[in-house]
Amino acid sequence: MSEVFAAMELGGTKTVVALGDASGAVLEEHRFPTTTPEETLGVALEWWRERAAFQKVGIASFGPIRLDRTREDFGTFLTTPKLAWQQFSLVRFFQDRLPGVSIVLDTDVQAALLAEMDRGAARGMSDAFYVTVGTGIGAGVCCGGNLVHGTLHPEMGHLLVRRHPHDDFAGVCPYHGDCWEGLASGPAIEKRWGKPAHLLAADHAAWDMQAWYLAQGLYAACTMVSPQCLILGGGVSQAAGLHAKVSALLDACSAGYVEEIGARLVAPALGQQAGIIGALLLAANR
């Protein structure tokens, strides 16, 4: 029998746990709301233990979280508005309760990117960029076949962007006000226009403005790491016609300098499953 791996996608509002094989195939999974650290991780632990013996856990987590294994605070959440999780050590929780089991950790977006590169929208590519737009804006970056971490991990939601000429909204980021996430996340759209993104009609002015912000951040990624493919995902990215608008504005940002960047924009191929598949691939060291 082939080895079974445990995986968890820990999101801001929901958590997914799964068991799967080395290929990233999910054998069984369970979704439940994210609450306190002890409760949420306790559910995960019990669910895995009731079902299988395993030697490796892959975790795709929201951030910011310390990914550097050489640091004492590896696996600890840093400054986050989710106060119950701030300074909580995800890795220590599992190490204490799963002695001998190795834990492989990355961000939820990086894990999703890994899955899309393994079998999805960026299959076979070495350089790809994934941005997910929902309650925040998160980015995953892969250069030359390696997920990018640096001293922490990509935090591109906090990129400073140019304001749309017709936008005087202050923004919702508690740190920066009008950074990328502050102007273009789901909560920003809801606060600016008075209703959530999914209730705004496809011809609402909100979408031109949204496309303008999304194109700017994606263009910034192109100037820095020149990805073969730009994956735009997350709840807010699914509005009808938005991808076409962003693609056209990417070419407008580039103004002929960077080759055919609008054409690099794609939708995720794995949808909601990308995170948990990515977590399994992390566990299996893919």
Place this chain on the structure above:
Amino acid sequence: MSEVFAAMELGGTKTVVALGDASGAVLEEHRFPTTTPEETLGVALEWWRERAAFQKVGIASFGPIRLDRTREDFGTFLTTPKLAWQQFSLVRFFQDRLPGVSIVLDTDVQAALLAEMDRGAARGMSDAFYVTVGTGIGAGVCCGGNLVHGTLHPEMGHLLVRRHPHDDFAGVCPYHGDCWEGLASGPAIEKRWGKPAHLLAADHAAWDMQAWYLAQGLYAACTMVSPQCLILGGGVSQAAGLHAKVSALLDACSAGYVEEIGARLVAPALGQQAGIIGALLLAANR
């Protein structure tokens, strides 16, 4: 006797050729003005041939230039305002005249970053960012020990930045007008203020504005690839007090979100030698 390597730093206005060893030590070098492709590269070829037999050439070139070895146009200049070089194949020129010699090519800034990581300001680091501000703005990016290329190479001079509130200058970039390079390169400073950067007093308002633009681009790099160190070099970066201003503004951009980023700003340690040392390291496959 140890192997001798040939190296060239091909800049927009000057070219450096050298012979050196596998450690990147320059044995002999020669500097001359960059003119037409045939003339400039002809001088390089003759200078090397008169002095040594070699099997590898490392080239650090201005861009944009195709670095992907799998493409037919590997080593060819793309859209550049230096019209004599546009579509010229640097690699083919040398391959035709140096049969059997292997050519390793990267951009001038990436080569400078490689040298700074090998023995300079970013020694021993795995993740570093180099920006050089002169006649243009060029960036080098290294993630997890690997220089970043993607489909081309970093082109971060063309990042779109927020305008300084007191800046109504149109910018000098022929593609974008007011991109990063369009607002903060040497020619932009000269056109905005009516005199070249080196003639502007240290207390001139130009420097606060310049620091503001530089901090924005460096902060963008931090949000995307989270480097351990930010190297700010090039002629325009040497103004008295500029580094301190940029460092303070980096912390202001971050607003407490990204840890201690102002402290990551450093000056290059190898000065004018970084490019040619980097070219030697490329040849020696370091």
